[in-house]
Structures are given as structure tokens and as C-alpha cells.
Amino acid sequence: MTDLPIVGFVGLSAALLAVGLFGILTRRNFILLLIAIEIAMNAAILNFVYFAAYAGGTPGLTGQSIAVVLVGFGATEVAVGLAIVLALNRLKGTINVARATELKL
């Protein structure tokens, strides 16, 4: 395991983050935005798992446990997001975030 190339792994998670950010920047659909955010989140989770295995500085399963916690957290977050999107859809009839521009300047 210690032979795994750090640059490659960090590069992988960075790419994942970039995909997520790209999605956040380009999508206007709230659901797609949620997905993009979760992709980016997974980049962080991946990092924790990887570094727990690679760096191994501390004994135990710290990194892995954090990853598990984060997965759970992601679910909560999406739930809250979905609650908001539902209310928004009911009130405005759209989930396009670019349509919600009452508040500006």
C-alpha cells in the first residue's frame, strides 16, 4: 500500500473535485446541483480513505471512520436540500436556480 503514488491519488480526488465544481458552475437544475455537490464531497471522502492507508502516521482507523461519518453527513445534507427544493418547486413551479432572482443587487 505504501507504494501507491501520492500524486496519482491526490490527482484523482482533485479531478473528482473539479468535476463536481464544474457541475456546480454549469448546471441550473437544483437536483443536478445536488449531485454535483455530492461528487465533490466524494473527493474529500476518497482523500480521507487514501491518506489513512498511505500516510499511516497514526494507528487505528481514523481516516476510514471519518469517511463513514461523511457519507452519513452527505445524506443528511441532501435531505435538507431536497426539502428546500420541494418547497421551492411547490411555490415557483420550477427548480431552475437561475429563475430565482428576486433578491439581487
Place this chain on the structure above:
Amino acid sequence: MDLTSFAGPFLPEIVLLAGVLLVYLLDVLKLRSNELVGSIAVAATGFALLFVVADLGFTPFALLRTLPASSVDPTFSGGYPLYAFTSLGLVFQAIFLLATCLVSLASLSRPREERGAPIFYGLLLLATLGMLLVAVAADLIFLLLAIEVTSLATYLLVGYTRRDSRSLEAAMKMYIIGALSTTLSFFGASLLYGAYGTTNLYAIRAIGILNTGAGAGSYPVLVLLGYGFLIVGLAFKATLVPFHAWAVDVYDGAPTDVTAFLAGGSKKMGLFAFFLVLLAPILFVRTVASGSPFTTTQVALGPVLQITLAVLAVLTMTVGNVLALLQKEMKRMLAYSSISQAGYMLIGITVGTAPALAGATLQIFAHVFMKGGAFLLVAGVSAWGIGPLIDDWKGLGTRRPLAGVAFALMLLSMAGVPLTVGFVSKFVLFSAAVQAQGYFVWLAIAGLLNSALSVFYYARVLRVMFFEQAAPNPLPAGTVVGGSEPPILPAGGFGYGRAAAIGLVVIVIVAVGVYPQMVLGAVQSAAQHFVNFGA
């Protein structure tokens, strides 16, 4: 784990949790009266506040409860804990509780037709709970998760009415940017974990002091990138420019009492998170030489972070102020002013000395009262039928002298006019920056010039309120716009809760402004303790 020894230190949190549960129990029992639920919230925050104040060692309260000494200053023998009770953390707990207490108190006078009292107060207490946990966090992941507790609660709080499209839009915006920032924070945390092999803030501090970080030595760029991501992620909460854009819309769109909580409460949590996360690298990692990957020069991490933060601070206060200059709407103007104030507060951690932290903490304390109070007052005034524009406030100062004077005091305090708490805090903060010497003096000058700039728009409000005549046909006093029920407010009043909250704000602004020694002494020793803590 011994339950009592765990419960003891967390008494305030437990009280709040109990409050939340009680509120939801009442909801189930269909007891949804605003006054009843609100009183529970006030009581819960009040009690929690008492405990915190007792922990801080103020003798009148000391008999109530004091933390075991070990939990205030853990010796770090063996592993690092998830949480630690620093006295600065306790001060911040007190500040958070004060903010919530004020908001709940004022919300006792919420218009009756604005339903959903249990949801409102429940979420408020829940968000506060998260903030209290942030204040005692010792681990990065613990910290971020605690922030998320607050964030999730506030997303819902902003949109809790579910019927106002503006609030919902605000909630949506806050959610998206918030989630994005959270992701970035966690990514940053993961990089730091990779560099240091731990996510414990005190462990990182120790590594920094001992200069033994294996990862840090090998991959300095990981450290830099990690802190970079963290700064950006936390900047969301602290509303630093250019991560602030959501805040204006949200402050504007959210129910104004919620705005008061956001500006007075949860934002301060973001700043304290900055303190916690960045104090270690700034103060203690000086010796871990960490060059940029693109330069061969070896430079210290602390100064690099400080410069970055200084740029953010100056940018934040300047942009906030400049944008506030032309604002026509009261809430948005206050929102921008709130952003610029975040810039001042950031000076505290940028300078990184105990006096500066004390100054920033006092500034945060002051801001709870003046900005929170201002939003609470705006909420009350809009219940009189005063519109959202600044121009709608014409003649208010002469028509309602008490409200006018109270608001004027808050504005003067924000502008930093002497004998107000806002002056004392800026005075201490900028003094500390000057005391630190070096380029921090320029930071102080930038801050002061900015506060001069801010005078423009504060003075404009004063002018509108006091020097201009009201619109020709002012709405009769006490009218509630859009209400089918008869006005519940006594003619010309805010309602007792709000009046009490605003009265409290005014008293604190003036009392601490005139004699700040007590508050300042506590904050100063707390900041000193925080800096020395575990070192």
C-alpha cells in the same frame, strides 16, 4: 465513559437540547403559542448562558457550576480529545447564547399570523447547539460537523415559513453556496489529514511546535492547499469577500428575526472557527519551513497565511463598505455593513496576538448587539408598516424618538463613535494591530479608513431619520400591514419582548461603551489563555 463527567461540562448544550425536545414535544401536543414556545427558548438559552458565565469564573455565578479544571486545560497526555474547553471558547459560547437569547426574546413579539413557532424556536435552539459545539471543538472534523449542524438548521430557518418565495429563494441560495463551501472545507481537512496524519487541531499545533510533522515536511504544498481550502470553506460562514454574495440576498430575504440571528450569531461561529483553525499555523508553525512548490525559497507558513488573510480582510471591509454606500434598502445596507465588519474581525486572527484576538472577540461581542439589535429593530419597525427602503424611514426619529434614538445608537456604535461598545471594540482591535507593529499598522489604518468610509452611509440613515420629513401620509401607528387580525402591538410599541431585547441592546451598547473593563478584562484573559493553551 462516565456519564456524569461527560454531562458536567456539556450542561449548557444539554439544556439547549432539552429545550429543543421540549419545544417539539409541545408541537406534538399542539401547544404552539408563540409566547409559550418562545419563553422556553428564552429560558433555555438563559440557563445555558448562566452556566457558561459561571464557567468563565464570574464569582456571582461561580457557585452554580464550575468546570473541572482538567477539562479547561487538558494535559494532552496520550491522545488528543475531540473537544476542549478553552476560556475563549466559553466566551464565544456566551456570545452565541446571548445572540440567541436576544433573538428569542425579541421574537416573543413576533406577529401572531406568522405561524410555525415551534419550528422556528426549535431550529433556533438547534443551530445554537451546533454553535456551542463549535466553541469547544478540538478536532477539525468535529468542528466541521458542528458547523454543519448549525448550517443545516439555519438553511431551514431561513426558509421555514415555506410560503414566502423570497425566503425560499434565500434558503436555496444559502444552501447551495453552503454545501459547496462545506465540501471545500472537508476537502481541505482531508488534505491536512494527509499532511499531518491527524485532524486534531492541538495535535497539529504540537507538531508545529515540535517541527516533527512528517507529511508537512515532505509535502508542504499539501499544507498550503489544505489551509487554502479551509479558508475558503470557512469564509462562507464568516461572509468574507468574495465568498459573501449569498449573505446579502439571504439577509435580505430571510425573515428579519432570522437575519438577526444569522448576522448576530451564526456568522460569529464562522469567525471563531477561523480562530481555532488558523491560530496554530499562524502562531506555532513558524519553524516548519514550507516553501511554495514554485519557489525555492523556504518561507514560514504563518506569515504566508497572515498576508493572505490580511488581503481578505482589507478586501472584505472595503468591498462591504463600498457596496453599502449606495444601498437603498435598509436590510441590504445592514447586510453589507455586516460584511465589512467581518473584515475588521478578521484582523484579530490575522495579527494573531492575544490583544488582537481580544479586540476581535470584543468586536464580535459588540456586533452581536449592534447588528443583531439593528435587525431586530428593523423587524419591529417593518411591523409598523415602514417599507424596506431607507427612505421609508424618513422622519422616524422625530415621530418615534425612542426607536429613533435606539437605532441611532446602534448605527453610531457600528460607525465607532465613542462611548459606544462599537468604539471600544474597534479601539482595542486597532490598538492591538498597531501594537503588533510591522505591516499590521497598515491593517489598522485600512480598518480605520474603512470605518471612516462607513460613516457615509450610517450618517445617511441618521439624516433620513432625523432631518427629513416623513412621507406626507404616514401610516397610522401600530398598523400591521397585511394582517387580518386587529393590531396586537400597543400603539407605537414593539411589543414587550422586542422592546426588552432592544432595551438590553441599548444598555449594553452604552454600558460597555462607557465602562468596558469587566467585559474587556474577561475577554483579554480568555484570549491570552487561548493563545497559550496547550503550548
Place this chain on the structure above:
Amino acid sequence: MLPLLSITIATLLAGTVATFLSGARARWVALGVSVLFILEVALLFLSFSGWPGYNGALVPGFSESESYAWIHLSWMQVNYSVGVDGISLALILLTAVLNLATVVYSWAESKRPAAYFGLVLLTGLGCFGVFVALDILLFFLFWEAVLVPMFFLIGYWGGPRRRYAALKFFVYTHVASIVMLVGLLAIVFYSGATSFDFSSVYASARNLAAVPQTFLFLALFFGFGVKFPIVPFHTWLPDAHVEAPTGGSVLLAGLLLKLGAYGLIRWAVEILPSGFHNAQPVLFFIAFLSIIWGSVLSLSQRDLKRLVAYSSINHMGIVLLAIALDSSLGLIAAVLLMFAHGIVSGLLFMSSGSVHHTFGTRDIASVGGITPRTPALSTMIMAGSLASLGLPALISFPAEFTALLATWNGLQYWVFIPLGILVVTAAFYLWMMQRLLFGPAKGIPAAAHDIPWYEGAGMGILVAFTVLFGILPGLLVNLIVSSPIKGWPGT
């Protein structure tokens, strides 16, 4: 010994609050407070320990000093410290006199009189505080405290462009205060002073090297200078004066401008000798510029108040010059000039206010020959103008004489500039009097009648002081020299 200074502060504070709350009877309350203020100042004079032979002061060189802990942190010691020396005492007397005169003059103020008189007293309190404060924070606090009532006085009771003027005044002076504050803080922290007290700062600031002292001094000079006001940071003054109500103008010119000069003397010149020395050329340049600019601009003004306002710039330029000379004679001249200008400009602004009330305009070109109709008012205008252009037996004369002598002693032939400007000053006052007071009657409304008794009484108080100290300037000089003039090298 009674804590007279604190008692006075408390009196004024309580008086202000009482005035605010007293509704229609506000003017009586304000009058009572002003009289009490004068009496307290008289007591202060009696117990002043700076008189020769007395040596019981707590803080060296200051009388009536009091000091209580205020904010004590590990790195910052702020005290409530007050005390007076001869210089501040002279200016305190000015404050009390102008306060009383303003209250009397404004007797018939009908627009929210309670608030008006309250703000007037508050301004007096602020100025008193500035003159007695011996701690940086306390000083700054009073300094800023003057701003707020004046902002309201201009903004609410002022003329047509009052809002603009109030804002301009506030912003200018506030920016200046900020720079000043940074300068003062830097002095404390760079010099390693143990507290914010004057004595501590005074003891340690002189140990700073010359270069930092120079920078600090220039920062402070800017801060105090805007209040002076020095050219080119003066443009707030004419606007503020023109738009302010008469009482506001009187306090503005009479007291607020003195704050800048006093601040410069006490908090910059005394504690940063090397910086002062290095910055002297800058001060001279600015002073000459202000002297010339103020009087040349006065020549072209049609509005009576604007004219007086620009002449204030000119006079304060001479004050700056006198301070910059760095000699005891110069210092005495500066304080005398400050006192004189306070009284005389108050008188002139009051008479411009009366001209406005009586004739509905202050435009010199559209009203003329008013003397037969309003002899008393004309007399006041004449008294003020003649005092202002430095005629003997009136208060400005000994002041200007001393100032010019000091200038000659220090700068030799440069004295030509202020001397030559004396002619210009005479020219614009004479020109104004010729057009306004003399010549055939013109533009006088049928209903115009001479000033009411209270306006006359308000001005009368000032005329009395003009003549009193014009004939017996020694009273004032004794006061000033009775304080050990700290740290003035005898060049």
C-alpha cells in the same frame, strides 16, 4: 480638594440631560447650566494651582488633576485622567463664555428648543472634556463627542443645504480623527509608554528616534489640522458655517477650531519634539498658505458668513504659524489668538445671524446702508470686524502683536506674509462694512427692526470680553505663562 473638573463634567452632563427633558422650559435650564458652568470655571480659576508659588499638583505641571483606572489590560492602561494647565484653563474660560453667550443669543429658538439647547450644552461639554483630558482615549472620546451634537445642530437647524454641509463636516473631521487616533496609538505602542496617560506618553515619546517621530507628528498634524482647518483641507468649513444655525456657527468657529490647535499643542508638539522640529517647514508652509488663502478668498465672498468663515481660516493660519515657531512667545501668542478668535468670530457669526434674521439674507451685495435702521446691530458688526482686523484696545490686538513679534523673532523677514495679509484682512472687512453698513439704504424689508434684546445681550457678553481682554491682556497672559511651558526649547 474638590474634584472640580469631574464635578463640572457631571454638571454639564446632567444639565444636558435635563435640558433634553425639559421641553418648553429648556432655555431656562440651559441658562442655569451655563451660569453654573461659568461659576465652576471661576472656582477653577480660584483653586488653580498653576499660579506662581503653588506646587501641589498631582501630575507635574497640571492642576486639579484626577486619575481613576478605566480600562486596565495587560498591554493597555487607560485611565480617566483629567487636569488643567494655564493653556487649557484659558480655553475653558472661552468655552464657558461662548456657551453662555450662545444660550442667551438663541433665547427665542422655537424649533425643538429642548433638543437645540441640549446639543449646545453637549458641545460645550465635549470641548471642556477635550481641554481637560489627560489620557489619549479620554481625549479622543471627548473629541469625537463634539462631532455628534454639531452634526445634528447643522443638520437639523441649518440652512437650505444643511444636509450636505452636515455630512461634509462629519466626514472630514471624522477621517481626520481617525488618522489622529492611529498616530496617538502608534506613539503609545512604539514608544513603549506604560499607559495612555499624558504623563506617561510625554515621558516616553520623546525617546523615539527622529524619523518615526516625524511621521507620527505629520499624522497627528493632519488629524488636528483638518479641524484647524488648514488649506487644502478646509473646504468643509465654509459650508458648515454657512449652513449651520447661528449658535452652531458660533460654537464651531469659537470652540471647535480651537480643539485642533489645542490638540496640536498638547498631543503633538509637546510630546514629539524631534518630529515637530523636522516637520516645522511643513507647518510653516501650510500656515502661510492658510493665511494667504483664507484672506484672499474672504475678499471675494458675498455671503457674510462665508466671509467670516474664510477669515477664520486666515486667523487659524496665524495660530498655526505661532505654534510652529516653537518658542514660548509663539505659544503664548497662539493661545491668545485662539482666545481672541474664539470671542471675535463668535461675535461676527452672531451678527451675521442677526443680519440674516433681520433682512432675510446675508448677501452683502443685496443689502446695504443698514445703520440708520439697525444701529445696535451695526455697532456689533463694526465691533466684531474691527476686533477681527486687530485694532488696539480690542482683544485680537495683543494677540496679533505677540504673534507677529514672535514670527519676526523666529523667521525674520517671513513676517512680511502675515503682515502684508493684515492689509488684505482690513480690506475685506472694510469693504464688507462699506457695502453692508454704509451708503444709501438698499434691500431693507419694511418689517426690519433692530435686534431683539437677547441677541444684543448674547453679543454684548462677547463684546465685553473683547474689550476686557483687549485692555487687560495681561490677565490672560499671566494665566498662560503660569503653566510651566513644558518642553519648549528657548529658541
Place this chain on the structure above:
Amino acid sequence: MTAFVVVGLAGTRLKRLEWGGWVAVGFAGAALIVGVLVAAGAMLDPGRYTNVQYTWFQLPPSPGTFPNGFELVVGTLVDPISALMLLVVTVVGFLVMLYSIEYMHHDRGLPRYYAELSLFLAAMTGLVISNNLFEFFLFWELVGLCSYFLIGFYYEKPSASSAAKEAFLVTRVGDVMFLLGIFLYFYNYRFAGPAGSGGWAANGFVFVNGSQPFLAGTMGGNSTLLTVAGIMILGGAAGKSAQFPLHVWLPDAMEGPTTVSALIHAATMVAAGVYLLAVTSLFLGFTATDQLLIVAIGGITTFFAATMAVVHPDIKRVIAYSTISQLGYMVLAVGAGFAMVGLFHLFTHAFFKALLFLSAGAVIHAVGTQDLFKMGGLRKTMKITATAFAIGGLALAGIPPFAGFWSKDDILGSVYAQLGAHPAYWPFFILAVAGVFLTAYYIFRAWFLAFSGDRPRDPTLPHAHDPTWRMTVPLVTLSALAVGAGFLIFWPNFQGLLLNGAGVAGIPPTYGTTDLLLSAMSVLLGGAGIALAWYLWGNGKVFVLPESSAVQPVRKLLLNRYYMKAGYDWIGAKGVYSIARAADFFDQFVIDGTVHGFERMFAAFSDRLRRIQSGVVSDYAAYVVGGLIAVFVLLLFVAPYLVAKVGGG
């Protein structure tokens, strides 16, 4: 003596009633008695110096600047010259005051008039008896102020208030120079003085120490500083005494009541300048350069003013120019080192000039015009006045035995005596001599125009007659003085007074024992002038200069006062005022404009910046990502660079 000043001052406050004039006369009378007594005392004991002084204000010693401290005093000093002046001031003052009772009785604002007149006299008295230069300046300014009020007495007349302003401004220029002169002397002499006295600085600029000049033994030298100081003093005196080129205000000052003119020209205002020169010359000393300059100014003024008087049609202005011209003689004398001779001329001149003015006033009072060409034949109806004017004219022309002869002759004689040692005085001496001729000519031109002939040239003039005793008594008294004052020179005590004062300067003049040839010449010149006047204007003739005459442009130049006033007005109105307007523009648009520009810049910036708040959440997300990148740039490139460069915080 202080009481005397107080009396004058107190008098100013008592003029509220109809009989206020008499109160003023009473006070002036009291002053006269005191003044005469004092002067007599001084004459009986010429060596006595009475010096009383009080501290006005005092500074403690400061090392370096004033090791012995600094003091300003107010005090009174009666010495020969002040006694002489006191006599002049009180006598003329009293007579003018008395004369005013009738002359002014139909005017409004009489309380003001008497108050100002009393203050005027008080100030002049104070000036005369000052014992130090500072106090001198103080009263000097007061005199200027009173003259301002009195010239502008008819303030409804624009020309009057304008003339008052002009007088004040021009003399103010002189005052400024005087002040600088004080400073220069002060600077030169600040530590000088008798041993143990602490120097001039510690003694408040005082003149005398016992009967010696305070600075005796320390004066002298020929430094540039002293020369400049002298020039400055000369400038001050020129302003007050209307010497070239600061003379322009005096003819215009005729806008005031004639009584005021009389007072200003005879005893008060203009005398102050000469007195200042005398005091300076006696107690402080002029350098040789200064002396030459003073002589030059005196000589030029003498001739220059006389030429303008030659053509003027206004009776009062003719006399006014004659004053300027006569003052030139006095200045000339002081410059040549004969301060007391100059003062003697001042003494006699005061009487005959007051006489001339008061007679002219009587004429104006009677006929209601000042235009000589409208008058004529008044001799018949106004016998006393005509005689008085003639006596005054003869005195002015320097015809023996009238007072003017003795003093003017002394001047010419004294200056002549100096010509050997100072050949540079020659041109000015010649000018002065030429002035004698012109003087005789123009004053008799005026006399002939007004009094000779059969009837007024303007038939609409009211029938004129001599005034009542209140006006004639002063006329007669002054006539007597104009005739007799010159003979005082033969009274040893009076001569002693003059000599004692002059002895200080070290050059003994030859009172009464004049160079006969020179005297004869000047009398001859005077006679020639009168003859010419008679030839051209006698018996109601009117001499009209032909339009084609070659001297016509000269006449025009003279009538227009060499265009000097026009030039000054142009400088004042066009020059200075334009600069002021330009400065005002600069102030409003450039300085304030810069401030407003900043304001607008901020506003524009704010407006631009506001647009980033688009309301679209995706944009906000983009800002976050952009901010992220910016933070990395800062962290990875900018900050490390800065830290490496400056070492960090």
C-alpha cells in the same frame, strides 16, 4: 496723565443728549487746561522727564529668547517733544470742538460725532504721551480707527464711506510697515539698554531712561537691519502723514466734516506720522541712508503735492494738498536731522492749517459749496473769515512775521546748513524751495477766487455772512496763534524746550538766527507766488488756460493727481479682486472638486461593484470558485514572494 486719557475715553460715553456737544467741549476744555499746564511745566523746566508706567503684560524669562523676560508696558512720558505736541493737540482740539457746536448743529448723529471726536483726541493724546513704541503703535491704530469713523461720518454718502475705507487701507499699509519697523528695532535692540535694566525686551520698548534715551550709548551703527528698520518706520509715517506715494487718501478724506479735516490736518492724524519720525530720530536713530531717503521723500512730497494744489478747484482739497506739501517740509527737516525743527513747523502749521480749514469751513457753511469757481466776492460779507483765511494763507506762504515764516525758514536754513556735509540733499532742497513759491501761489489763488471780486460767480449761492461767535472765537484765536506762535521761538524757555529735545540728536539748529540771504530768498519767492496769483486771479479775474496751450496735458495730469489714485484703484479692484475671484474658483472647483471627485469615484465604483450581485446563485458559486483560485494564487505565489522579500510580519 493717565487720568487725562481716561477723561477722554469717559467723554465718549456721555454724548447721548442734546447738550452732548457742550459736554465734549467741556472735556476738551479740561484737557486743554491740563495740556497747557503740562506743556508749561515742561517749558519752565525743560530738562524734566516725567515717566510713569504700568505693566501691560509680562512673560517670564526664557533662556535663549529673552533671558531677562519680556514685558510690554503702558506708560506716560512727558518730555519736551510730547509737551509740544500736547499743546498742539489740546489747543486745536478744543477750538475745533467749540467750532463744531455751530458748524455741526444741523447734522444728525451728533452724539456719535462728539464721541468719535473725543476718542480721536484721546487717542492722539495717548499717542503723544506714550513712553514706548508698542503703546505708540496701539494709539496710532486707534487714531487711524477714529479717522476712519470721522471721514466716513456721512456714511450714507457712498463717496464718504469709500474715502474712509481708502484712508484706513492706505494707512494700514503704513501701519504694517511701522509694525515691522518696530520688530526690526526690537530685534536689533532687544538686549540693549542701561546695565541692569534687562534690556529693551524686559522694559517694553520704552524710549527714555530718566532724561536719557533708554538706548543711549547702544545706538548707532549703520547695519542693513537698522536701515531697513528706518525705512519701515518711514513707511509707517508716510502712510499716516500722507507722504508720497501713500498720499492718495488725504485729499479724499475731505469727505468728512470740515471740522474733522481741520483736526486731521492740523493736530491729529497726519501729525502722528511726523511725530513718529521725530521720536524715532531722537530716540532710536536713523542711519545715513535712511536720512537721505527721508529727505528725498520729504522733498518730493513738498513739491509734488504743491503742484496738484495749483490746479484744483475745490477749496478744501487745495488746503489738503497744501497739508501734504507742508508735511513734506517737516519730514524733510526730520530727515536732515532736525527733528525739533520739523516739530516746530508742525506746531505752527497746526495753528495756521486749522485756521485755514476752519475759515474754509465757515465759507462752506455759508455758501454751501466747495467749488472755488462758484465763489467770489465773499470778502465783503465775510470779513472775519476772509481776514482769517488771509492770515492763514500768509502764514502758509511763509511771509514774515507770520508763524509759518519762522518755522519754514528754520527748516530751509537747517537743511541748507547740512548741504555741505550732504551734497545729496541738494535736489530735494531745491524742490523744497520751489515748493515755497508754489505754496504762496496756490493758497492765494484760492483766496482770490473765493474772496476777491464783487460777487459770487454762481449767482444761485445763498447770501453769505460771518458765523456766530462759536465759530469766530476759534477763528480769531487761531489767527492770533498763526500770527504769534512763531514768536515763541524768541522765548528762551520755549527755545530750551526745542533745544533740549533736539540736543539729543546732536545737531544744534539755529533757531531765530537764520541765514538772512536764504530768508530773503524764500520770502521773495513767497511774494512772487502771491503776486502771480494776484496777476492771474486777483479782483475776481478768472484765468483760463488756453486749450491749445502746451501745458494743458500737464494740467490734466495734475487734475488727475498723476493718475496715481486710478492706478491704486486698478490694482485694488482689478488686480487683487481678480486674484481673489480666481482663488475662489480654485477653492470651489479644484479643491472641493477633488473631494467631490473622490466621492463620485467611490459612487461609480460602488455602482459597478453592485452589479456583481446578480441574484443568480450560480454566479455566486462562481465567485466562490474564483475566490478559491485567487486564494491559492495568494498562498502559493504572492505571499511567499512578499514574505521572502520583506521577511514577513
